[in-house]
Amino acid sequence: IPFDLQDVIWDYQRMAGGQEVDGFALDTEVGLFAMKREQVHKWLRPFQKARIEVDIVQLSPLSIYNFITYDQLAEGMEGQEFDPDSPPESVVVLSMGTDSTDLVVTNGYRVWQRSIPLGGNHFTKQLTKDLKLTFAKAEHLKRNAREAEDPKTLFQAMRPVFNDLVTEVQRSVTFFQQIDRKAKIRGIIVLGNTTKLPGLKQYLGKNLGYDVLPFEKFKRLSGEPISTPSFKDNSMSFGVCYGLCLQALEESSLTTNLVPREILTERLIRSKKPWTVAGVALLLLAFSFNYFFIENVHKDTRQDVWESSLNKAKQVEQTVSTNKSTDGQKVSQLEFVKTLGEQVAGNRDRRLTWLELLKAVNESLPHNPEFGPGHRYPNDYPYTKRPELYVDYVESKYFDDLSTYFTDEVKKKYLEGYGAIKEREKALAENQPVPPVTPPADGQPVDGAPPADGSAPDGTTGEAVAADGTADANAAAAEAEVTWPTGPGWVIELKGHHYFNGDPRTWGATHVRNTLLWNLEKGTVALPVPGSEPVEFTMKEMGIGFPLIAVSSEIDQKHTIKNPEAEQSAQMAGGPGGFGMPPGAQGPGAQLPGARLSGSATLPGGAAGDPPKEVPLSFKAPKYDFVVQFCWQETLLTKRLDERKKLEEEQNPTTEANPDDVVMNP
Numbered sequence: 001i002p003f004d005l006q007d008v009i010w011d012y013q014r015m016a017g018g019q020e021v022d023g024f025a026l027d028t029e030v031g032l033f034a035m036k037r038e039q040v041h042k043w044l045r046p047f048q049k050a051r052i053e054v055d056i057v058q059l060s061p062l063s064i065y066n067f068i069t070y071d072q073l074a075e076g077m078e079g080q081e082f083d084p085d086s087p088p089e090s091v092v093v094l095s096m097g098t099d100s101t102d103l104v105v106t107n108g109y110r111v112w113q114r115s116i117p118l119g120g121n122h123f124t125k126q127l128t129k130d131l132k133l134t135f136a137k138a139e140h141l142k143r144n145a146r147e148a149e150d151p152k153t154l155f156q157a158m159r160p161v162f163n164d165l166v167t168e169v170q171r172s173v174t175f176f177q178q179i180d181r182k183a184k185i186r187g188i189i190v191l192g193n194t195t196k197l198p199g200l201k202q203y204l205g206k207n208l209g210y211d212v213l214p215f216e217k218f219k220r221l222s223g224e225p226i227s228t229p230s231f232k233d234n235s236m237s238f239g240v241c242y243g244l245c246l247q248a249l250e251e252s253s254l255t256t257n258l259v260p261r262e263i264l265t266e267r268l269i270r271s272k273k274p275w276t277v278a279g280v281a282l283l284l285l286a287f288s289f290n291y292f293f294i295e296n297v298h299k300d301t302r303q304d305v306w307e308s309s310l311n312k313a314k315q316v317e318q319t320v321s322t323n324k325s326t327d328g329q330k331v332s333q334l335e336f337v338k339t340l341g342e343q344v345a346g347n348r349d350r351r352l353t354w355l356e357l358l359k360a361v362n363e364s365l366p367h368n369p370e371f372g373p374g375h376r377y378p379n380d381y382p383y384t385k386r387p388e389l390y391v392d393y394v395e396s397k398y399f400d401d402l403s404t405y406f407t408d409e410v411k412k413k414y415l416e417g418y419g420a421i422k423e424r425e426k427a428l429a430e431n432q433p434v435p436p437v438t439p440p441a442d443g444q445p446v447d448g449a450p451p452a453d454g455s456a457p458d459g460t461t462g463e464a465v466a467a468d469g470t471a472d473a474n475a476a477a478a479e480a481e482v483t484w485p486t487g488p489g490w491v492i493e494l495k496g497h498h499y500f501n502g503d504p505r506t507w508g509a510t511h512v513r514n515t516l517l518w519n520l521e522k523g524t525v526a527l528p529v530p531g532s533e534p535v536e537f538t539m540k541e542m543g544i545g546f547p548l549i550a551v552s553s554e555i556d557q558k559h560t561i562k563n564p565e566a567e568q569s570a571q572m573a574g575g576p577g578g579f580g581m582p583p584g585a586q587g588p589g590a591q592l593p594g595a596r597l598s599g600s601a602t603l604p605g606g607a608a609g610d611p612p613k614e615v616p617l618s619f620k621a622p623k624y625d626f627v628v629q630f631c632w633q634e635t636l637l638t639k640r641l642d643e644r645k646k647l648e649e650e651q652n653p654t655t656e657a658n659p660d661d662v663v664m665n666p
Helices: 037-050 059-071 120-131 135-143 153-177 200-209 227-235 239-248 260-296 304-350 353-364 408-429 470-479 508-522 564-570 637-651
Strands: 008-015 020-023 024-025 030-038 088-097 101-106 110-116 185-190 392-399 491-497 524-529 533-537 544-552 558-562 618-620 624-634
Touching: 008 037, 037 059, 037 392, 059 088, 059 101, 059 110, 059 185, 059 239, 059 470, 088 153, 101 153, 101 637, 110 153, 120 153, 135 153, 153 239, 185 200, 185 227, 200 353, 304 618, 353 491, 353 508, 353 524, 408 508, 491 508, 508 624
Parallel strands: 088 185
Antiparallel strands: 008 030, 020 024, 088 101, 101 110, 392 491, 491 624, 524 533, 544 624, 558 618
């Protein structure tokens, strides 16, 4: 069972067949059947609201198995012992429902089942799609296919669903035969009202290679209702109901029951209540007689000796009660004042939380001190040396419990980045060299780096070069010290890109970890505080943490950004579309702010009348796209300051003054 046993309701039964020799079971199989607990309670809830007690809960494929073994295969099983080396021939039962089809393979002794996600509605939806019909019109045509104006077109439209059904059945039967190589398929029994679709049985028999066994009536049912037209018209869909009734009558092969044990226990207790009440009444009567006899003896004792002590005790009790009542009132008043103060201060602070978050994110983005306001020409400052992260959008999603966000995949991605951050933090603490975040000051690439134009082999993944197994080792070591967040909170998502892809040691995802993830994990942000200077808060104090790279792309080494001077040069040579020049560039990157453009017909760097210099059409800018996510649990400014104050008091406890040491000035 691929679930925790606490999350499922399960039952088991020894299957038919097998032998027992000297008290030992040989060639015996035990069937273990389970269903998720939440699904069982979901289907029982309407009955509980209607106060209808459900006695049996069974899987529909197993009800079909009970029906087939009792009504269709009983004759062949009478007086026959099961031989595991030569088992009886099996039949494939297809019970087609509205949205799914239950496939059951059984020889009367063994059962194998699978649910196929194809049903009657899929034929109707295919008609609505291909013939552009409403669902009701398509359903009517499906049920009256032979009376349609063009039956051939109708069947051609439904052929894809026929093919999908045949493919799924063939795959299921092939898989079953691989599991049980001794099994032989005798034929197919088709159930469900969907089988009334003209040509379905013939199509299945022709394409599956098995005979479709006729099913016209229930062999072991009798009575006047069996012969009514309504029963005959719907007999194909009674298989599940038939099998469930057999189990209720204790005539079925499988008797497992998936009614929750707690419900059965509750019913048992309810049935025992009358006897319990009677027993309690008898005990009460016995205690009453006992009390009568004891009280009869106790009344002869003198009580005036204890009168004064009892009065004093009552006075003390009244005093204690009064003090407790007064104390309770004071505590209630204190709680009211605290709550009122939190509401007044909290409303002011809540208006700033999102602004504080945006500032924290902005402070976490890398800022190059050499790249001030204004635009730097790419020839002077290549894109591969620009550490800036360009944010495309910021999204947020609220979770009632952040533990639902941290799936195994999310935890794995976070631990990979967290391990790298811990290694970098350790290196910084020990003054060891760490991968650079920005290029060297002299503008030259570091040793071993590719050219500054960003050229690199195609197919680079955006991960820095590292020793084999380092990331896994870091993640394994970090997992032991991480406490995953719980409770309500937000997940913030940033999608962006950067061109800082000139050095394999710092390009792609490594640059994002060294800057944005590092700052979100270990950085600080200065925020204004009313009545004082700005206060530096850590990201943890802000409620920000657990940053990870959710999506990491390969570095696009062929990405370029158009040169606005090339467009100006083309215009001065005859305008867009002029002789010997391409049309003017439009769209993203066609014009960069602050480009070095001249107000005359002179190209940059030359005098009027000089020959035009060759201007590059575009600049190479290897692009790396990423999506970063992190958690944010709102922490109000007042709460942050209170916690910091408590921490300072714990670290620097003050000694209470001794009244005898106080000197009073006259």
